[in-house]
Amino acid sequence: MPAPNSRESLIDYAFRSLGSPVIEINVDMQQAYDRLDDALQFFAERHFDGVDRCYFDYVITQQDIDRKYVNTNAFGPMVGADPSGRPDGRDILSIIRIFPFGTHSSNNFFDIRYQLALNDFFGINTNLNTSGSTPVATYDIAKRYIRMIEMMFDPERSIRFSKVTNKLQIETDWSDMQAGTHLAVEAYVILDPERYPEIYNDILLKKYVTALIKRQWGANLSKFDGVQLPGGIVTRGSSIFSEAIQEIAILEEQVRSAYEYPPDFMTG
Numbered sequence: 001m002p003a004p005n006s007r008e009s010l011i012d013y014a015f016r017s018l019g020s021p022v023i024e025i026n027v028d029m030q031q032a033y034d035r036l037d038d039a040l041q042f043f044a045e046r047h048f049d050g051v052d053r054c055y056f057d058y059v060i061t062q063q064d065i066d067r068k069y070v071n072t073n074a075f076g077p078m079v080g081a082d083p084s085g086r087p088d089g090r091d092i093l094s095i096i097r098i099f100p101f102g103t104h105s106s107n108n109f110f111d112i113r114y115q116l117a118l119n120d121f122f123g124i125n126t127n128l129n130t131s132g133s134t135p136v137a138t139y140d141i142a143k144r145y146i147r148m149i150e151m152m153f154d155p156e157r158s159i160r161f162s163k164v165t166n167k168l169q170i171e172t173d174w175s176d177m178q179a180g181t182h183l184a185v186e187a188y189v190i191l192d193p194e195r196y197p198e199i200y201n202d203i204l205l206k207k208y209v210t211a212l213i214k215r216q217w218g219a220n221l222s223k224f225d226g227v228q229l230p231g232g233i234v235t236r237g238s239s240i241f242s243e244a245i246q247e248i249a250i251l252e253e254q255v256r257s258a259y260e261y262p263p264d265f266m267t268g
Helices: 007-017 029-046 062-067 112-123 135-153 197-201 203-224 237-258
Strands: 051-059 092-098 159-162 167-170 182-190
Touching: 007 029, 007 197, 007 203, 029 203, 029 237, 092 159, 092 167, 197 203, 203 237
Parallel strands: none
Antiparallel strands: 051 182, 092 182, 159 167
16 A cells, blocks of 8 residues: 555555454544544644744734734745745744844944944955954954844844734834834744645654544444444443553653654743
8 A cells, every 4th residue: 555645545544554444443534534633733733844944024014013913824925935835824833033123133235244244354364454363253252242232222022922813922112113124033834734745654643643543433432331242242442442542642752752842941
């Protein structure tokens, strides 16, 4: 059999893993699709292969300034998106940061960093315009000093974001914002398995879907525990359910310990 590359083929794989067609799996197909949705959601939220780190360029509007937040659903395709235009703002799972903006963030001809590079770049290796013997160190110290000034007078903005409300809230004085300002956003987006079908063949996802369907099978049969069927067969739904719960716990712990992105720590 070919590797799973769609919702249907992954469910067929899970049913075969549980014993079908030799054993009848007492799970409705709609229940199986629901469990697949649960597995894909867990995969996107916990597995590093379920998301992609990307950047968005958004132009702030007067409506954003008036309501004091940005609706991320209005974000266009990410920088470097394929011709289909996805992922876009609707696929954002979390936002990491926004890049500095304001009076110190420009890179035009009159920016101090531009002038520093313009005047000192050619002298870094030749020790030009400096009496010291380490021009690179001098240049690095100057850059760090400029960065310190930026952090003092134009610090990086704190942000709040919820994928439920799709609101990006920036801790800033919105009255100082101007419509037309570009906002650069770094975020994680959910990868659509229909566009990237390799996701369906991920070994952990296959095991997790199988375990969820097995749990559903055990839950269905547990309603008839102890009932004797023709031929002397006795249903054991509670045993199947318990086995599935243990398998799910092991898989989730494996994802958390080996496949989940580490949390970002705030320092200061």
